[in-house]
Amino acid sequence: MTQPIVDTLCVIGPGLIGSSVLRRARLDSAIARETIAVDRDEQVCARVCELDLADIITTDALRGAAEADVVMLCVPVGAIATVAAEILPVMKPGAILTDVGSTRRSVVDAIAPHLRPDVAYVPAHPMAGTEHSGPDAGFATLFENRWCLLTPLENTSSKAIATIEALWHAMGARTRVMDIDHHDRICAIVSHVPHLLAFSICHTADTLADELRSEVLDFAASGFRDFTRIAASDPIMWRDIFLNNREAILEMLERFAQDAQKMATAIREGDEATIVSSVERGRAIRRSLIENRQA
């Protein structure tokens, strides 16, 4: 029998992402010999136990971290650095710390002072998810054909990077290694700003006069309906993403606001050429996505 990718894998925070990792590991013995699930909430641990998602299930993060060869932090972005600072001192020499956060710069900067030379840190961001959360929301194929973006530090060992890449390949994902700030700007435009716009337009609809508001719900055409789908996500997760990637988000939102303002001016002034060219750009982007098989 060949060696598994990880001997002991500890997932801290078995929510949508973490429980999907554990489910996949349950199906494929090449991923880890032993799995540990940690959650500070006893009820979550009880549910993870009922679902039989891991070999060891505990509320004690230090115990889980001390035994693991890879510790994967699947907690909200705002909690990653706190949990990392807590567990790093007890991790085994040669072990790897990784995470699954959607923003990188603020997390990496917060973790940096706590890092040890004998524990590699490999930040990873699997671009997958649904609007649901908690251990019941996960499923083993969540990462199938999705991207996982790795943003290792300059001095991270290539062996540790290769292990985390192999882990995500075994989950069915494709991986790409990239610069931290580049990552944050890409995610701001492809995910964070679209979500911000979706939350905002739901807010706008919600503040309309009562009669109009109820009819908005009756007649939600495809446009608004699609927006609400991406606005249905977890509030704490999004609070943390917005606060931890604020610079890139505010930069991209500012660019967007200028583009939307140009459209508004074109509409006000009846500038047909600008309107048509803007719509045509949207179609071109859509076509590129279809050619890239991302749509």
Added chain:
Amino acid sequence: MTQPIVDTLCVIGPGLIGSSVLRRARLDSAIARETIAVDRDEQVCARVCELDLADIITTDALRGAAEADVVMLCVPVGAIATVAAEILPVMKPGAILTDVGSTRRSVVDAIAPHLRPDVAYVPAHPMAGTEHSGPDAGFATLFENRWCLLTPLENTSSKAIATIEALWHAMGARTRVMDIDHHDRICAIVSHVPHLLAFSICHTADTLADELRSEVLDFAASGFRDFTRIAASDPIMWRDIFLNNREAILEMLERFAQDAQKMATAIREGDEATIVSSVERGRAIRRSLIENRQA
């Protein structure tokens, strides 16, 4: 055999919507005894002929309109008033003029001076569509379970309204009669502003530096991908919608911009409560839609 709803139905502009109406009429003889398709483009007429979508197919709008009991204008919003002014003089006394435009106030105002007392005008807006266009894009079930909003004038005969309602019910749609300006504000928030935002964010992505732009296409997560779907629509149709509903669109866009600005300020200032409450409003709206079976 019972009487069909319409004796002779003339569809001017057999594109996505018009050809779907004709396809449905082909399947259900209770809709019309005879169908006429009019398009000024000979190639479109040839294609409609190949697809066998109507009994009579002609480039001559006057001929089609003169023979019809109901004339349905399925041309872009910006062309409705021009075509109406051209055909109204030749329509039969007692005939009904209807249309399928997505905006109402500007169209109704433009048609008003040309109306005849012996021809009823019943503006109708079927809330259905895809990002595709032309006679090949239509299908007979396009209107199934979708809303069709009727915005008749004060003096429109209830008999004419009932005929157009019956026609849409036969297409599988639900109908609602409402005030013209109310219609335009609802459609601004549920459809026109969401589309404007989608076009704008595609534009923003398209103007990023080359490397970033190509990675946006690689990593389009669910947020951006959903936006591009609604941004893939016909440029002429959207130009006309934006220009013909500019007042309501600019009003709703202004409200939206204020809400988005509030979110940006909350992110900049680290105001967690405002961010969480905004995300929670989005979820609540989504839940309402699911309860209304619109999602």
